[in-house]
Amino acid sequence: MKLQELLSSTTAESAKYIGQIFSLRSSSDYRSLKKLFEQNRFEAKSFEDSILDALTFDWQSLERDRNWWWQLQAMPFLNWYINSFHLQTEEERFRYFSHCLQAIHCWIKNAKQNKNSPLAWHDHATAFRVRNLSNWLAFCHFAGLKISEENLAQPLAELIIEHLDWLEIDKNYSKHTNHGFDQAMIVLTVSLIYAHDEFKRFRLISRERLKGEIYFAFTREGVHKENSPGYQKMMLGRLRQLLVLSCLGEQDISELGGGYIRKAEEFLRAITLPNGCLPMIGDTRSQDEGLAYEQKEKVDVLDYSASGYFIVRGVDALGKDFFILLKSAHESNYHRHDDDMMIFVYYDGEVVFGDGGLYKYDESDEKRKFFRSIWAHSVPFVDHKAIRQREHLKKTPILARVGELAFEMESTMFGVQLIRTVEVSIIPSLNLKIFDRGSCDEVVGANFYLEKKVPLSVGVGHLNLQFSQFQVDFFYEGESFSCYEGWSDELKSIGAIVSKEYGVTSNAMRFVVASAEKSIRFQCF
Known part of the structure; x- marks a missing residue:
């Protein structure tokens, strides 16, 4: 041509x-x-x-x-x-x-x-x-x-x-990923800019591909199926881009994408922290701005369990805001982290138990491997390799509400069934009870990840964590406790790092307990 x-x-x-x-x-x-x-x-x-x-x-x-x-x-x-x-x-x-x-x-x-x-x-x-x-x-x-x-x-x-x-060749098409979504959207857009007959075939195939990508990318609850709030924000932006296609005469795709926007926005608001930022979960970057959430009750329970999430947020009896996110097995395998049954906790302006961050997109890098592993998330575990392909799990993961402020998660991410129950109360302040158990005879451990080092005192069956405006008392059964800081080139499982800037790491802290029952109490100074 x-x-x-x-x-x-x-x-x-x-x-x-x-x-x-x-x-x-x-x-x-x-x-x-x-x-x-x-x-x-x-x-x-x-x-x-x-x-x-x-x-x-x-x-x-x-x-x-x-x-x-x-x-x-x-x-x-x-x-x-x-x-x-x-x-x-x-x-x-x-x-x-x-x-x-x-x-x-x-x-x-x-x-x-x-x-x-x-x-x-x-x-x-x-x-x-x-x-x-x-x-x-x-x-x-x-x-x-x-x-x-x-x-x-x-x-x-x-x-x-x-x-x-x-891009038309099937082997070059990254089906059912954010890459595939962009490929289909871009090819369709280019084929609409130019009316030459040569572009008709590109228009036809990209339109069908894009329909498939839209249907796959979001659950019926408006949740993007990949692993993080950051991708939710990015893909909401893609839906908005589809609206612009209407000025190129592409009404069907524009309307299809527009139909997901309201629910996608609602979920982005639901997972935005009280400070206006997105929680640094999965491949989300630090200080990524979300959409402001409007509190409905003293405590709001937001049920996105069909998409792998429960969010509990509100104000405790001391007037301190809190945000708790439970996550178990989002549907896509793309960029998956080993974070089934994770808990994310924010209290009075600070992240207490969080995630390590993205670091960088180099899956062969040892630090990137750490950030995707169980050690950079607050999860229960056994000594088995984590399964990242959802279709290889023995059972479909479960996330359910079992009481007014009680929740249960089940997963076979490690090849055996593990169950985590989380109970929340807000009187006299925020309190959490976490029960971890398994269907096997192996000891079920629990990793708790902190994105920064905080003063820590250790007693028998008790930890005290000091934050700027409050302290956290963590009670557990038995004497099995270990704490880790910084990075080890020899063995990633004895390290703890965080990445708040792309390609940059700094020391973090995490601890592991082998206890079925954990009780976590928040007290203000």
């Missing part, structure tokens, strides 16, 4: 679409664009700037994290160009336009057929790259930049088709 054919097929509706998704006045994108093309500094989210010349870069020599490469391979500078267009001078518009073309050709020359270029044809990065290329071409066409007359631009129509062909 020739470039002029592609550009002449650009629909009138796509101009409205471009106008809705880009502000054209982003000062941050303007800075990123100038940094890249004037200072040879590439800015990636969660990383320090890297020195590289986008016009001559070999696309393989820098040793960087996979997430860094994922961002670069998507060619974000094309978005920066569009989103800062009205802040650029006339001279900058033409100069940066030329630089973008040269940078694309640098990728074609050094990455397209280069197996040593990290993530060059990664399932997710490829989708984002073709989206950015398509948006940029359409925008340049509408902005009157005479891109069809540029020699360097001539191969770009075929490059877009090549990307869509690659």
Whole structure:
């Protein structure tokens, strides 16, 4: 396909679409664009700037994290160009336009057929790259930049088709994951921007794929099936993006996605902490903002058990706010952590028992393995390897309300049945009772994870944890107790670390007790 054919097929509706998704006045994108093309500094989210010349870069020599490469391979500078267009001078518009073309050709020359270029044809990065290329071409066409007359631009129509062909192949389609959702949504969007007959087949297959992704991604309660509040927020954003497809004439998909938004928002509010942040569960990042929750009663019990969650939140008799989340076996296997039957506890502005965090997307990294393991979650366990494929569990996990403020979770994550019962009371202050038991003769242990080190005193069957405005008395049966801090390169099960920034860890604390019954009492100073 020739470039002029592609550009002449650009629909009138796509101009409205471009106008809705880009502000054209982003000062941050303007800075990123100038940094890249004037200072040879590439800015990636969660990383320090890297020195590289986008016009001559070999696309393989820098040793960087996979997430860094994922961002670069998507060619974000094309978005920066569009989103800062009205802040650029006339001279900058033409100069940066030329630089973008040269940078694309640098990728074609050094990455397209280069197996040593990290993530060059990664399932997710490829989708984002073709989206950015398509948006940029359409925008340049509408902005009157005479891109069809540029020699360097001539191969770009075929490059877009090549990307869509690659994404169409089943083995490259990451079905029923957030990657697959994005792949289908992006291919459909690109095929709606251009009305050329060549795009009909992409439109048909991506529409059907996207329907399947929407139906799979969320439970009937509006809960995203992957492992964390962070993904709930991200995928709610994807549902909102589907609404914009209506301006491209795609009403069915837009309405289908819109039908999930209210419930997805309700759940995001339900899991937002009293301080306005999302709990750092699974792959959620620290200080990620949620949606404010409006308390209905003194204690609200939010039943999302069909999706793997119970949330208990409110104010105790001392007037202190609290948030308790129980989680057992979300439905997707993607990014799964070993966190069946976990408990997350927030009290009076502080996380008491939490999660270790994301760290980074490198599943071979020993610290990443720790963060996905039982040791970075507050869970019961036996000495068996955890099962991460839900379909391999002997029984469907159970999460049920068994009293006014009593809950029971069952899971066979370790190959045997384990049961955790949690009882909550708020008089005279917040109190928890936790009972852990199993169907086997093995000792059932319980790991309790704290995202920071706090003063700890230990007695027989009793711990005292000191927080800034309150203390926690933890009572347990027997004498089996062990406490861990920091990281061990030799054995991850004797370490305790937290990751509040991407790729960065610091020391945390956790303790293990082998006791069926635990009682936890909160007292203010």
